[in-house]
Amino acid sequence: MFEDEIATLRRMSKRQILMQLLNFLMIIASALMVWKGLALYTNSESPIVVVLSGSMEPAFYRGDLLFLGMPDEPLRVGDICVFKIPGRDVPIVHRVIKLHDELSMGTSGGDEV
Incomplete structure (x- = not known):
């Protein structure tokens, strides 16, 4: 199950892995900003x-x-x-x-x- 994913990671360059990690962090940061923005807007x-x-x-x-x-x-x-x-x-x-x-x-x- 995870063997295919590990093989894909091994084929990727360090730059591609870093870009994937940055994309993931941007998604998490965006979700947190939306949550905090809603909290401020609704005063809740x-x-x-x-x-x-x-x-x-x-x-x-x-x-x-x-x-x-x-x-x-x-x-x-x-x-x-x-x-x-x-x-x-x-x-x-x-x-x-x-x-x-x-x-x-x-x-x-x-x-x-």
């Missing part, structure tokens, strides 16, 4: 994520690619958000079903304990 540390579970079907299916952005307006019910839980590397995609105000999360202002 991870501008593209892959849906890993079927919990969002029929809106998104396993394997779908999501292009993310960080909008300036606040979240509303029905919006789809992607978030990370500390200690887990996999981002989670969910739809906002209820919003909680910070004021309603605390006490009601009385002497309740």
